[in-house]
Amino acid sequence: MITLHHCHQTRSMRVLWLLNELDVEFNLRVHPFDRSLRSEEFLTRSPAGRVPALEIDGDVLWESGAICEVLCERFTERGLGRIPGEIDRPDYLVWLHFAETISQHTAALTQQHIALYEDSMRSPIVMQLEAARLGKCYAAIEGRLSTPVENRDYLLTSGFSAADICVGQAVYMARHFATFDGFPALAEWYERITERPSFRSALPPEGAELLYDQPFYPPWPR
Ligand SMILES: N[C@@H](CCC(=O)N[C@@H](CS)C(=O)NCC(=O)O)C(=O)O
DSSP states (O other), rough: OEEEEETTTHHHHHHHHHHHHHOOOOEEEOOOSSGGGHHHHHHHTTTOOOOOOEEETTTTEEEEHHHHHHHHHHHTHHHHTTOSSSSHHHHHHHHHHHHHHHHHHHHHHHHHIOOOOOOGOOHHOOOHHHHHHHHHHHHHHHHHHHHHOOTTSSSTOOOOOOHHHHHHHHHHTTTTTTTTTOHHHHHHHHHHTTTSSSHHHHHOOOOOOSSSOOOOOOOOOO
């Protein structure tokens, strides 16, 4: 049996979205996003105390990009990965891992806006810089989606893949700090992929404790 260790609205959501999309059986263990991720028990699953962690075939994996690659190679029926030799394989790897480039800026902004609880701890310069860097990531996605290729509805020419899931989920988190203004292709693509039932099922259920309790955090000081 597969068990996903998950916190709502975090990077583990991309693994949850992928598992939903692959339509495989799994257990979901939802953890609070707090110090309990540093407990001795949790550290046996994820040595830096991070989510996601995935128990599969007697192994425990961490790192969302690696987990997504492994799952796509293990469950090939839905064609969400691209194996060595396939034409889109290099682009698949590039975009799947670009999710982390986006997420590191979102993580910094989440720390600045949410985790640091006293205004004296916050840095308006870091906030502005990190939001601007998210804008550069959006520009990269916009450029990719605007490249004149027939049927460029998704990041890969060959169609929807785990790369859309990983980048899409990273954008789901990033949009709390950077709007889609000026990025029409990104906005259309985001709407297209988040209409999927598998994404909807990966959202926090009604009443769940949220990491982001407002849709957008404007630059500080507000
Ligand atoms: N590169 C890792 C990053 C994992 C990570 O930092 N996850 C965050 C949630 S988005 C986390 O668990 N943070 C807990 C903490 O920093 O205490 C991945 O993609 O899995």
